[in-house]
Amino acid sequence: MAQCAIKPDVEFVRELQETGGESLKKCYQCATCSVACPLSPENAPYPRKEMVWASWGLKDKLMGDADLWLCHNCGNCSDLCPRGAKPADMMSAARNVIYRDLVEPTCVGKLMSSPSGLPVLFAVPALLWLVVWAIRASIVGAWFPRTADGRIVFGQIFYGDYTIDPIFMLTFFGALFLIGRGAVKLWKSFKPEGKLAVIGKQKCWLWHLWDVLWDEVITHKKFSDCEAGPDTGKTRYNRQFGHLLLVYSFCILAFVTAVVAGGHWIGKVWPVVSIETPMPLTFPVKLLANLGALMLLAGLAVLTVRRFLQDKENHGSSWHDWYFLGIIWAVALTGVLSQCFRLADCVTLAFMVYYLHLVFVWMLFAYLPWTKLGHFVYRTVALVYVRMYGRS
Numbered sequence: 073m074a075q076c077a078i079k080p081d082v083e084f085v086r087e088l089q090e091t092g093g094e095s096l097k098k099c100y101q102c103a104t105c106s107v108a109c110p111l112s113p114e115n116a117p118y119p120r121k122e123m124v125w126a127s128w129g130l131k132d133k134l135m136g137d138a139d140l141w142l143c144h145n146c147g148n149c150s151d152l153c154p155r156g157a158k159p160a161d162m163m164s165a166a167r168n169v170i171y172r173d174l175v176e177p178t179c180v181g182k183l184m185s186s187p188s189g190l191p192v193l194f195a196v197p198a199l200l201w202l203v204v205w206a207i208r209a210s211i212v213g214a215w216f217p218r219t220a221d222g223r224i225v226f227g228q229i230f231y232g233d234y235t236i237d238p239i240f241m242l243t244f245f246g247a248l249f250l251i252g253r254g255a256v257k258l259w260k261s262f263k264p265e266g267k268l269a270v271i272g273k274q275k276c277w278l279w280h281l282w283d284v285l286w287d288e289v290i291t292h293k294k295f296s297d298c299e300a301g302p303d304t305g306k307t308r309y310n311r312q313f314g315h316l317l318l319v320y321s322f323c324i325l326a327f328v329t330a331v332v333a334g335g336h337w338i339g340k341v342w343p344v345v346s347i348e349t350p351m352p353l354t355f356p357v358k359l360l361a362n363l364g365a366l367m368l369l370a371g372l373a374v375l376t377v378r379r380f381l382q383d384k385e386n387h388g389s390s391w392h393d394w395y396f397l398g399i400i401w402a403v404a405l406t407g408v409l410s411q412c413f414r415l416a417d418c419v420t421l422a423f424m425v426y427y428l429h430l431v432f433v434w435m436l437f438a439y440l441p442w443t444k445l446g447h448f449v450y451r452t453v454a455l456v457y458v459r460m461y462g463r464s
């Protein structure tokens with residue numbers, strides 16, 4: 073009989089338990105969860121095997137497991153688990169532990185993994201933008217300046233050309249670079265279970281990527297598949313609508329940012345396309361920006377209420393869940409409020425809230441590889457990977 077030696081990583085089990093998988097040891101491996109999961113394929117079921125690996129401390133097995141990233145955390149498996157082992161929470165905890173160390177510098181991942189790291193994560197951009205503010209205030213001659221005609225223009229302090237644009241460009245593309253490295257590392261770490269032979273002509277990975285983006289982003293179809301899962305006897309709060317609002321609002325706001333930045337920079341050589349900020353409220357780009365902001369707030373409200381209403385007995389919310397919701401709330405509220413204070417002519421409050429807005433936007437971009445947005449990228453990588461092995 074073939075034998076295999078198992079080297080349990082006790083420290084990994086402890087980390088999983090501390091990160092939200094505290095009930096994993098209750099599992100008695102009945103496999104109800106794998107049957108209950110609406111996304112789990114018949115020939116490669118999850119999350120039972122992940123529960124076994126987690127319980128035995130098989131970190132390497134979990135790290136090479138693409139299925140871990142396919143879970144949508146709908147909680148059907150936890151609702152139907154007869155032991156209250158909360159497999160959905162364990163899957164989430166395992167992902168959080170893995171992407172904490174996936175991307176360099178891992179010290180940021182460690183800071184991101186608990187509330188105790190938040191002061192440092194906040195202090196970095198707070199100091200950065202305070203230095204920018206102090207330098208510009210000394211040049212302009214006031215911390216809360218007005219233009220010659222009495223208007224409040226944030227660009228007087230946070231000047232786009234030399235502060236906002238270069239700082240955010242560097243931060244955003246730096247985060248994209250890191251997340252790209254993380255995605256490549258994750259892809260290389262995946263090990264298919266058993267021996268796989270893919271026969272026949274294969275679709276190019278780009279087509280698989282398009283299919284994944286259609287199902288996961290454009291239509292959020294997988295969320296409906298989750299909702300259509302087995303009757304668990306529990307109230308289900310649909311996540312598709314809230315997520316779609318969030319995704320489409322991000323797209324609108326990214327488009328508006330690109331148009332304003334393009335208008336600003338291209339306008340220097342081709343004045344006809346120049347866009348001056350602050351834009352009038354009735355300007356089409358401004359209308360679109362405000363529509364995006366309202367959709368963002370609505371999506372956040374739906375997802376936050378759902379998280380509060382969900383059954384606490386079977387579903388936990390990890391620090392990562394709350395961090396991501398919290399930072400988007402902070403970005404949205406400070407963005408809307410800074411505009412309101414500017415329009416209400418409250419110069420001190422307008423500048424202070426706008427400063428906080430810049431701090432939170434920086435946090436959103438810079439820490440992206442360790443947040444749930446990073447998870448979205450890693451899940452896309454895993455989905456493309458399994459589709460290339462013939463799974464859907």
Ligand code: SF4
Nearest residue numbers: 099101102103105153
């Ligand atoms: S997690 Fe629950 S449902 Fe899944 S195998 Fe363990 S005891 Fe069974």
Ligand code: SF4
Nearest residue numbers: 109143144146147149
């Ligand atoms: S949380 Fe939902 S998608 Fe994830 S394993 Fe459980 S049933 Fe499947």
